[in-house]
Amino acid sequence: MGLMGCLAVTVVAAFSSLAQDSASPGLAETAFGTPDSVAQPVQVDARGLRLSRQRQDQAPLEAVQELASGAPPPSVERHLTTWSRDIASGETLDAMLRDAGLAASDRVEVALALGAEYDLRRLQPGHAVTVVTTPDGAPRRVLLEVDDGIVVETVFGERLTTRVITPEPxxxxxxxxxxxxxxxxxxxxxxxxxxxxxxxxxxxxxxxxxxxxxxxxxxxxxxxxxxxxxxxxxxxxxxxxxxxxxxxxxxxxxxxxxxxxxxxxxxxxxxxxxxxxQPVEGARLSSVFGRRRHPIYGDIRMHTGVDFAAAHATPVHATASGRITHVGWLSGYGRTVEIAHGSNVVTRYAHLSAVPEGFAAGQRVAAGDLIGNVGATGTATGPNLHYEVLVDGRPTDPLSDDQLAAAAQITxxxxxxxxxxxxxxxxxxxxxxxxxxxxxxxxx
Missing domain, CATH: 3.10.450.350 (Nuclear Transport Factor 2; Chain: A,)
Known part of the structure; x- marks a missing residue:
């Protein structure tokens, strides 16, 4: 008991001595200073989102909530490390996360989280990865910058959250x-x-x-x-x-x-x-009217319309007002809609993936009305709209037909x-x- 009493007195004296010392500058800054940025939660300004490409850049302290809020202050983490660079040709996301110092289990978790919002098979050189880690190497925040300024962000906190940040152009x-x-x-x-x-x-x-x-x-x-x-x-x-x-x-x-x-x-x-x-807004004119080598059969034959290449399910609109004469399947054309404009002009929209519910022959449509969606039905190598103009039953170049132009005149x-x-x-x-x-x- 005498020995234990002596030890207790020694420990108390040591802590009393420490209490009398002033706090270290770093600790004082943590307790009373105002940090530069908030690490969790994060509000991102999408207009200026392009991140620093510096490796191992030291991130500032996590923000301390104001006392006026009344909420208990969060735990403060110091020395968060930011690693960031562009994806190189042939490089995988896993390889980049490994270079950033993440463990295998963390890399899997990050890939699953990002992959839930973005198809990782679409990664390409020029996309960028930013990893913010805690002092023990655990991920705190991962950002994947892809095309058109879009960023996929995953935050590790009490629960893992992932969101897509789409900037306002x-x-x-x-x-x-x-x-x-x-x-x-x-x-x-x-x-x-x-x-x-x-x-x-x-x-x-x-x-x-x-x-x-x-x-x-x-x-x-x-x-x-x-x-x-x-x-x-x-x-x-x-x-x-x-x-x-x-x-x-x-x-x-x-x-x-x-x-x-x-x-x-x-x-x-x-x-x-x-x-x-235009039947498909913003589409690329991929094949014009006239003789060409057939993309599937390989022989030279007449191409009786023009093709607009566009993504699957892109809306297709009527080029002129008229009456629907056919909705259904045509050999080679796939799902097709035909519209009559007057007594001798017909427009044909082929390879459609879908048409509006309840669409049927006899209905009237106006120029610009939705009549279907781009697809690859019938004989097609990929999603596109095959667009034809028939005058008295004969195919005519849609880009030069004056009779259809007259039918499409604005009022x-x-x-x-x-x-x-x-x-x-x-x-x-x-x-x-x-x-x-x-x-x-x-x-x-």
Whole structure:
């Protein structure tokens, strides 16, 4: 008992001595200082989400709740470590997480959590992984940055949570001018204009302009388009709003709508020439009308329509008002909808994956109405819309058929169409004029 009493007195004296010492600077900072950021929960500003690429960067202390909140303060973790870098070619997520120092069991848990919100088979070079770990190497937070500024975030706390952060893009107006010398694609590339616009122009003007034969060199093309941006990165595909092609003896102008209706108005020397209501908004024209090598059978045969490549289930819209004459399966075409426009013009929409419930022959539809979804039914190598125009039962090039164009005319008065053209011209000219003085893009 005497020995135990002596030990107790010694321990009490030691703690009494420690209590009289001032707190270390680090401890004082933890107890009274204001940390730089909150680690859990995390609010992310999606506009400026691009993360630091520094390895082993020391994260600040976890925030201490204000005393006024009345809630008990959380436990404070110090020296959280942030590891981050881009995915290299051929690299797997597991390899990156291993490089970040995560144990095998943690890597599996992270992969399962991220994979629940994003298909990890779609990972590619340029995507980025950020791992925040505690001093003992356990994951606190993992972020996967993918396309279009989208981030998948997994947080390890009392329970594991995963969310997808989709940034709100800023819409930017761009303008460009190109002189065509050799080809449309080369002219767009040389003027820092998206070359994919050549397809849009061919789709709109292909029935009136032969871009291989009618261009002798020196033709001027001016374009106005929109881009969605998150920071400095472009997300999604740019979209044309206005194009003016000066061939010398004639000027073609096209106005694309910004209301999502898909109807583009085409002008020739300032007069409305036709209105084209695109069946699949934003789709790529993957095959044109005419003889071609069949993608499945391999022989040369007539392609009786045009193909629009688009993702499975993308909405398909009627290009003109009319009456449904067929809904069902056609050999080779798969699931198909046919619409009659007057007595001798029929449009055919093939390879559909689905049609609206209750859709039946005899119903009337308006230009722009939903009539189905893109699919790969019938003889198709992948999801696309096969679109045909038949005049008196014979296939006609959909991009040059004047009878269908007349059926698709908008009901707006001609002076309204003229006003829209003047507004588009003025905006294009204003941006071209101010571009050299102020290279900053116009925010819409």
């Amino acid at each position: 800023e819409i930017v107006a761009r303008v460009g001018e190109a002189v065509i010398e050799t080809s449309l694609f080369a002219a767009l590339n040389g003027a820092d204009i998206p070359a994919r616009f050549a397809v849009d122009l061919a789709q709109m003007l292909g029935g009136n302009v032969d871009f291989r034969r009618d261009l002798g060199g020196g033709e001027t093309l001016r374009l106005l388009w929109r881009e969605a941006r998150v920071g400095a990165e472009i997300v999604g595909q740019p979209a044309i709003t206005f194009a003016a092609l000066d061939l010398g003896d004639v000027i073609y102008e096209v106005i694309w709508p910004e209301d999502g209706s898909g109807r583009a108005t085409i002008y020739r020397d300032g007069e409305v020439m036709r209105v084209f209501s 707006a008065q001609e002076e309204n169409a003229e006003r829209r053209l003047q507004e588009a011209r003025s905006r294009l000219q204003d941006l071209l004029t101010s571009r050299s003085a102020n290279p900053q893009n116009e925010r819409i």
